[in-house]
Amino acid sequence: MTSAAEFVGVSQKFGDFTAVDDLSLTIAEGRLTTLLGPSGCGKTTSLRMLAGYSRPTAGTIRIAGRDCTRVPPERRDLGMVFQSYALFPHMTVADNVGYGLKLRRVAKEERRRRVMETLELVGLAHLAGNRPKKLSGGQQQRVALARAIAIRPKLLLLDEPLSNLDARLRVQMRAEIRRIQAETGLTVVLVTHDQDEALEMSDDMVLMRAGRVMQQGPPREVFPAPANRFVAEFLGYENFLADAEGRTLTVRPENLRVAAGAADADAPAGPGGLLLRGTVAHIAYRGADLLVTVDATDDTGAAVRLLCDVRGGAAEGLSPGGEVTVDAREGALVRLPD
Numbered sequence: 001m002t003s004a005a006e007f008v009g010v011s012q013k014f015g016d017f018t019a020v021d022d023l024s025l026t027i028a029e030g031r032l033t034t035l036l037g038p039s040g041c042g043k044t045t046s047l048r049m050l051a052g053y054s055r056p057t058a059g060t061i062r063i064a065g066r067d068c069t070r071v072p073p074e075r076r077d078l079g080m081v082f083q084s085y086a087l088f089p090h091m092t093v094a095d096n097v098g099y100g101l102k103l104r105r106v107a108k109e110e111r112r113r114r115v116m117e118t119l120e121l122v123g124l125a126h127l128a129g130n131r132p133k134k135l136s137g138g139q140q141q142r143v144a145l146a147r148a149i150a151i152r153p154k155l156l157l158l159d160e161p162l163s164n165l166d167a168r169l170r171v172q173m174r175a176e177i178r179r180i181q182a183e184t185g186l187t188v189v190l191v192t193h194d195q196d197e198a199l200e201m202s203d204d205m206v207l208m209r210a211g212r213v214m215q216q217g218p219p220r221e222v223f224p225a226p227a228n229r230f231v232a233e234f235l236g237y238e239n240f241l242a243d244a245e246g247r248t249l250t251v252r253p254e255n256l257r258v259a260a261g262a263a264d265a266d267a268p269a270g271p272g273g274l275l276l277r278g279t280v281a282h283i284a285y286r287g288a289d290l291l292v293t294v295d296a297t298d299d300t301g302a303a304v305r306l307l308c309d310v311r312g313g314a315a316e317g318l319s320p321g322g323e324v325t326v327d328a329r330e331g332a333l334v335r336l337p338d
Helices: 043-051 092-102 108-121 137-150 167-184 195-201 229-234
Strands: 001-016 017-030 032-036 059-064 078-081 156-157 186-193 203-210 212-217 239-242 248-251 258-261 274-285 290-297 303-311 325-329
Touching: 001 186, 017 043, 017 059, 017 186, 017 212, 032 043, 032 137, 032 167, 032 195, 043 059, 043 078, 043 156, 043 186, 078 137, 092 108, 092 137, 108 137, 108 167, 137 167, 167 186, 167 195, 186 195, 203 229, 212 229, 229 248, 239 303, 258 303, 274 303, 290 325
Parallel strands: 032 186, 032 203, 078 156, 156 186
Antiparallel strands: 001 017, 001 059, 203 212, 239 248, 258 325, 274 290, 274 325, 290 303
């Protein structure tokens, strides 16, 4: 697989604080890669170094095989969309989209053609003459995206571009960005703290913590097999307990089944499965499902609190203080490394 960009032993320090710590990472060409992690994990600093807005303390950054560590941003042939869309309020939509082309001295007729072609791609050709203040947040986001795409960059960098949109628009724009990336074949690097966004949009996801990569791979490989507890917690694995050998297990709330009564607590759970006896501590109504909190004891005798996502019909007979059995099939359990 061809490399669009590479970080080779890259570090970034601000005084005594290490924002990025010896990062080595390959961004594959023609794919959408997400840098995912909590605030302060180094994902935005990494993106800014790739864009050329921040110079690494150590290491090398290559774009299309070329050492760009000290190359200024305007000579890296990149497009970038920030959290704030940074549109020029006095310009029309078309002029905003064509701004980068004008700076590159693209001929007027060619510029007009590429602007309209790009606005067609994002579904805004009919608003070419409008000014940004007349647009919705989602439309402004598309204009910013079109401006970045119009220059036909080697890399498109997106820094939490959906964070200012409401929940419904965020979902729509995830699909829109994915469609545009697929249609254009662009290499996209997207920074986000939203695991759902990363899982839905990524060809490749990179989970970061304290400036280091914790795990990298396609969502379908990373999600069912988190490399450590940090990754598991970040991806929504909320239940952690030990098996009889003392190894740490984790299981997602939707993969736990809860049944009223303790009569079957000694029944076999199947090879490698989980079966525990417990007491309901709390039930939270969430519309289509219930979040049932169960206090139980794991196979080592340690007290554990389990969160179980139960569909309405399966919650019959459950009530706070009631005895229950909690079980999960072997395939739903993830055994984490020590």
